[in-house]
Structure formats: structure tokens, C-alpha cells
Amino acid sequence: MEYKSIEQCVKGKTAVITGGTSGIGRACVGMFCAAGVNVVTMGRRAAKGDSLEKEINSRGRGVCRYFPCDVKDSDRLREIIEKAAEIFGGIDILLNCAGYLPKQAPIDMMTKEMFQDVIDTNLTAYFMGCKYALPYLRTAKGCIINIGSIIALTGAQGCQAYCCTKGAIEAFTRSLAIDEAKNGVRVNEIKPGHIHTDIADALIEERSDSCGFSEYMDNVQFLGRGGKPEEVAYAALFLASDWSGFTTGTDLFVSGGYELGEAEKKLSRFIDWPEPIRK
Numbered sequence: 163m164e165y166k167s168i169e170q171c172v173k174g175k176t177a178v179i180t181g182g183t184s185g186i187g188r189a190c191v192g193m194f195c196a197a198g199v200n201v202v203t204m205g206r207r208a209a210k211g212d213s214l215e216k217e218i219n220s221r222g223r224g225v226c227r228y229f230p231c232d233v234k235d236s237d238r239l240r241e242i243i244e245k246a247a248e249i250f251g252g253i254d255i256l257l258n259c260a261g262y263l264p265k266q267a268p269i270d271m272m273t274k275e276m277f278q279d280v281i282d283t284n285l286t287a288y289f290m291g292c293k294y295a296l297p298y299l300r301t302a303k304g305c306i307i308n309i310g311s312i313i314a315l316t317g318a319q320g321c322q323a324y325c326c327t328k329g330a331i332e333a334f335t336r337s338l339a340i341d342e343a344k345n346g347v348r349v350n351e352i353k354p355g356h357i358h359t360d361i362a363d364a365l366i367e368e369r370s371d372s373c374g375f376s377e378y379m380d381n382v383q384f385l386g387r388g389g390k391p392e393e394v395a396y397a398a399l400f401l402a403s404d405w406s407g408f409t410t411g412t413d414l415f416v417s418g419g420y421e422l423g424e425a426e427k428k429l430s431r432f433i434d435w436p437e438p439i440r441k
Contacts, residue, residue, distance in 0.1 A: 181260030355417030384419030
């Protein structure tokens with residue numbers, strides 16, 4: 163039997179990665195291109211996207227193409243997916259990574275419009291991305307990777323909308339994996355724990371006791387620290403490769419043990435809720 167490196171498994175393939183301008187998505191774009199994958203990515207921050215494209219293409223490995231996009235715009239999402247197939251001759255990998263984590267707040271503080279905004283970004287965009295990419299993925303016998311969250315299982319204070327979208331992603335992933343098995347398309351999910359992204363760290367800095375809250379968040383993992391975006395990107399590259407060729411419909415935990423064992427609950431001391439919204 164011939165044993166291949168992970169780079170040998172993915173080099174020359176094409177991936178579409180949403181949310182590629184920051185955090186986990188940006189790390190995945192860099193990781194995939196470093197392994198020789200050609201990547202089409204998208205995000206709302208055009209300056210960051212253009213900078214990322216230039217930086218990655220200067221390395222001379224996998225090609226990166228960036229297109230401005232808010233994934234809530236389904237027509238634009240479809241246009242970019244079709245453009246990716248046109249540029250590179252097909253699509254092998256779809257990585258749904260774009261997400262919106264609003265500030266923690268009780269249900270009293272969330273309007274219907276705010277709730278719908280989270281649903282549209284974190285869930286509907288995943289559904290539409292899969293719908294548009296699947297004709298190409300079926301031809302390539304490719305794969306879908308959905309970024310979920312560990313708090314789909316554990317819940318989190320003041321995160322009702324976010325948690326419900328991540329729980330839905332888990333169910334969506336399993337159901338789609340069943341449907342697409344006959345087409346040779348694998349569908350898997352990654353459940354990160356607390357990861358030190360720009361967005362997550364900014365939310366920590368907004369706390370009145372940011373140092374205390376940062377220490378708390380590091381210690382909800384048994385490994386005693388928050389994860390790095392690159393550690394999630396390694397997991398995504400594994401799921402995109404032939405190394406996981408017999409894996410579908412599963413959840414890959416990249417959580418440092420967040421979900422394990424027992425823990426003292428002290429989060430309430432960091433919460434200072436504002437007055438509720440009455441609509």
C-alpha cells in the first residue's frame with residue numbers, strides 16, 4: 163500500500179471557504195493554500211480580503227482568490243461559487259466558516275430582527291452554500307466541512323440565537339451526509355471550543371473584568387488554554403483530505419476538553435445585563 167502525505171492528498175484541489183477574512187476562516191485559507199489547494203474565499207472586509215489574497219499568492223503554492231461577499235446575500239454567494247468552478251474547473255471542497263457571534267445578552271435584549279440576522283448568517287448561508295456547491299462536489303466526489311461550536315452541546319449564557327444555529331448545523335450535517343453518501347460526497351462538522359480569534363478576544367476585552375474573564379475562558383478547557391485558529395485549520399485540512407476518506411456525518415471536537423467532566427460555574431459574576439428591549 164502506498165501511503166500519502168496530507169499535501170499529496172489535497173494538492174491541486176479547489177476549495178470554497180466562506181468567512182475567510184478573519185479568525186478560523188482566515189487560518190483555513192492559509193493552511194489549505196500552504197498544502198497546495200486552490201482557494202476561493204469571501205468575506206465582508208474587502209481590505210482584509212485583498213491583503214490576504216496578495217499575501218498568500220506571494221508564497222507561490224496554492225492560489226487564493228478573494229471576492230467581497232456578505233453570505234446573507236444568497237445571489238452573491240451563488241455567483242462566487244459558480245465563479246470558483248469557472249476559474250479552477252470545478253470544486254472539491256466547501257468549507258462553511260462564516261459566522262456571527264453577537265454580544266452575550268438575555269432573550270429580553272434580542273429583537274426578532276436581531277435573532278433573524280444570526281439565523282441568516284450562521285445557518286441559512288450554510289444551507290445555501292451547500293445547495294449551490296453540491297452539483298460540483300458530486301462530480302468531484304468531494305466534501306463539505308461545516309464549522310459548528312461546542313456550545314451547541316453545552317449551551318452558553320446569553321447566547322440563545324448563536325447556540326441554536328450551531329445545534330442546527332450539527333443536525334443539518336448528519337442529515338446531508340446521509341443524503342449525499344450515494345453521490346460520494348462526505349459531509350462533516352468541526353466543533354471548536356474557545357478559540358482565540360480577533361472577534362472572540364474583542365468580546366473578552368469589552369468585559370469590565372477582562373483579565374478575569376479571559377482566565378475563566380482559558381480554564382473552561384481541560385488543556386487550560388484557548389485554542390488557536392490554526393489548530394482548527396489543521397482539523398479542517400484533515401477532513402478535506404483522503405486521510406478522512408471513510409469519515410462522514412461526524413463531529414470532530416477541537417475543544418481542549420471543554421465538554422468533558424465537571425466544572426465550577428462562576429460565569430454569572432461577569433454578566434452585567436442592560437435593560438431589556440420591549441419589542
